[in-house]
Amino acid sequence: MNSRIVVTADGSKTLTADEAGTEIYHSRHGALAESRYVFIQQGLQIFLDHAGPASIRLLEVGFGTGLNAMLGMQWAQAHQIPVDYTGLEPNRLSIDLLMALDYPPLLQVPEADFYNLHALSRLEVPCFEATVVTAALESYQGQPGTFDLVWFDAFSPRFQAQIWSAEVFQQLFELLRPGGKLVTYSAKGDVQRALKATGFSLEKLPGPPGKREMLRATRPA
Amino acid sequence: MQHNPDALAEVHTRFAQNAFSRHLGIELVSASAEAILLRLELLPQHRQNLGFAHGGLLATLADVCMGFAAVANARPDSHVLTGDLRISYLNPATGPVVWAKGYPIKVGSRLVFTEAEVYQEAEGSQKLLCKASASMVVVAKADVRR
Ligand SMILES: C[S@@+](CC[C@H](N)C(=O)[O-])C[C@H]1O[C@@H](n2cnc3c(N)ncnc32)[C@H](O)[C@@H]1O
Numbered sequence: 054m055n056s057r058i059v060v061t062a063d064g065s066k067t068l069t070a071d072e073a074g075t076e077i078y079h080s081r082h083g084a085l086a087e088s089r090y091v092f093i094q095q096g097l098q099i100f101l102d103h104a105g106p107a108s109i110r111l112l113e114v115g116f117g118t119g120l121n122a123m124l125g126m127q128w129a130q131a132h133q134i135p136v137d138y139t140g141l142e143p144n145r146l147s148i149d150l151l152m153a154l155d156y157p158p159l160l161q162v163p164e165a166d167f168y169n170l171h172a173l174s175r176l177e178v179p180c181f182e183a184t185v186v187t188a189a190l191e192s193y194q195g196q197p198g199t200f201d202l203v204w205f206d207a208f209s210p211r212f213q214a215q216i217w218s219a220e221v222f223q224q225l226f227e228l229l230r231p232g233g234k235l236v237t238y239s240a241k242g243d244v245q246r247a248l249k250a251t252g253f254s255l256e257k258l259p260g261p262p263g264k265r266e267m268l269r270a271t272r273p274a
Numbered sequence: 275m276q277h278n279p280d281a282l283a284e285v286h287t288r289f290a291q292n293a294f295s296r297h298l299g300i301e302l303v304s305a306s307a308e309a310i311l312l313r314l315e316l317l318p319q320h321r322q323n324l325g326f327a328h329g330g331l332l333a334t335l336a337d338v339c340m341g342f343a344a345v346a347n348a349r350p351d352s353h354v355l356t357g358d359l360r361i362s363y364l365n366p367a368t369g370p371v372v373w374a375k376g377y378p379i380k381v382g383s384r385l386v387f388t389e390a391e392v393y394q395e396a397e398g399s400q401k402l403l404c405k406a407s408a409s410m411v412v413v414a415k416a417d418v419r420r
Contacts, residue, residue, distance in 0.1 A: 143398075144398040144399075145398065145399060145400055147371070147395035147400075148303060148311070148313055148371070148373045148395070149313075149371055149395075152303065152313075163306075164304045165304045165305060165306035165308070165309075166306075167304075168303055168304035168309075168311050169304070169306060169308055169309055169311075172309060172311050172373075172375045173308065173309055173375065173377070187399075
């Protein structure tokens with residue numbers, strides 16, 4: 054599949070994921086706006102509001118373009134809270150697509166941080182240690198009970214139904230520590246049911262631009 | 275690893291002045307003390323009889339990458355010369371684009387041990403084309419005999 058660049062409503066770029074271009078890596082209503090809202094504001098930011106752990110262990114399902122990861126790095130550095138990031142990604146992007154996305158100047162992050170994380174699968178900068186694992190979540194063997202936060206950013210339930218299943222959510226439930234959280238952009242009924250069936254408690258939150266709702270799930274303490 | 279902004283500025287300046295890399299069409303994607311990333315679009319003149327990228331071209335790409343990885347970690351008043359270069363070719367390079375990462379393994383004041391890998395994209399994964407290592411010799415600018 055040859056991904057193409059799409060310019061979203063806020064001017065930030067993203068990629069197509071299918072030939073028709075109906076499935077894309079981020080929201081058409083604003084790639085950057087969606088990521089900032091769902092994963093930072095409703096995700097990392099809650100660790101500031103409620104006195105959270107001194108450092109945050111973060112797992113992202115779908116590292117993709119690295120947009121979320123770079124926003125996480127910026128957040129960690131701005132708040133001086135160490136974040137230990139693991140990103141899972143079975144489908145690594147080509148250097149040409151990464152260059153065409155133009156993220157470092159848009160986000161104002163050092164070019165080398167962005168490219169090194171992609172090319173070396175590892176980045177160690179102040180307050181942010183990151184590893185990208187070239188694997189699907191289903192085959193990832195992480196330390197159970199250790200993650201504070203999961204960014205669940207797989208392709209949509211319409212496009213990739215099997216990953217939004219109770220079985221996969223069970224795996225994430227076990228990777229999270231008690232009290233740990235999962236945020237995702239979808240609030241579909243099937244997704245809510247699968248998360249509840251796994252034992253998560255759910256919060257429906259107002260969605261990012263163009264979406265009514267999003268979800269935050271908590272592994273009960 | 276030590277971040278030396280002067281050394282990174284040197285990488286950019288010297289890369290822009292490197293006539294051979296420019297002639298081949300090698301582009302600098304990013305530079306840091308941890309790694310140098312380069313990109314090259316394969317043109318007809320880069321290919322051998324079977325249509326694959328010429329092995330010498332890929333060796334050059336790896337060499338340039340490792341040389342600049344050493345520059346990024348060397349004192350600004352020094353030059354870097356290749357002391358030895360070893361390369362294993364694992365897969366033929368068909369393109370259309372190849373890219374390389376070069377990084378230091380051990381940084382000393384006279385020698386920087388480096389490694390590089392050259393890749394091309396193949397259906398959502400990165401195909402490893404070659405793996406190289408080099409010892410880069412750090413020479414004080416004043417001692418370079420032309
Ligand atoms: C909606 S995109 C989001 C990408 C990313 N978060 C970003 O900021 O660019 C979904 C990503 O999940 C990846 N993915 C697909 N199946 C996966 C799986 N089974 N495990 C982990 N990641 C997967 C895709 O390759 C894609 O990069």
